[in-house]
Amino acid sequence: MAADRPGKRRRKGSGTTGQGGEVVLRQRTDPRSERRFEPKASLELGLTMLGMSVAALLAGAGVYGQWFRGEDAGAHPAATYLLLGALLLGAAVGLFGQWSMKSLRVGDAGVGIESGPGEIERIGWHDVTGLLLTETALTVQGSGTAIAIPLRSHLPAAARVLAEARVRIPARAADIKEGALPPPDDAAGEVRSLEPPQVAGLRCKATDKLIAFEADARLCGRCGEHYHKEGVPQRCLTCEAPLR
16 A cells, blocks of 8 residues: 555655656655745735824824813814814724734645744645635635635735645635636745644544554645545545545
């Protein structure tokens, strides 16, 4: 079985497919990589910053006009309106403004979004339940979670996600028309290496057998589905890629 003899696997291209289109069964220690995409500054972010700046100016002018003009001058008639405008504008920006633009990861581990320093929320390709493309975003849907990729600030990442999804999980991207997004730019994104996945304690997709030891795990080279080395099917049960 190919899974038991990793030293004789043949690789072609990126290492996920062998000769004749056969998908190579990976071990967890095989090299993996992904691309990191920085967000592009968007109009929404600019309007958010502009709105907060205007609100701060209104608040400053209102405070000065209400309390700091001097005892003889008294409060300015417009001070109350300035303070009210600052409050309303600040509240609107706080509720509807775009405050953060997060970096995205796309590669062998699936689609990830950087939620904080050193924290990445991921949806593996084998966990993707669907893709939804609208005029503003490409949404990767998983079981109980989703990652929305705004097209205005992350078009290169969205194009990469859709292109890889068509190869890795074609059934999940079948409802999106060809040419809906531009082809991915091979120069876009910073290529980074991935750590080996944590697979001990998971169960084989085909047999439900517990993967007690890391060395017993085998991964589909296309979607990353997990299998026990003794239960690898002829085809991946998730993406239907040939594994033997």
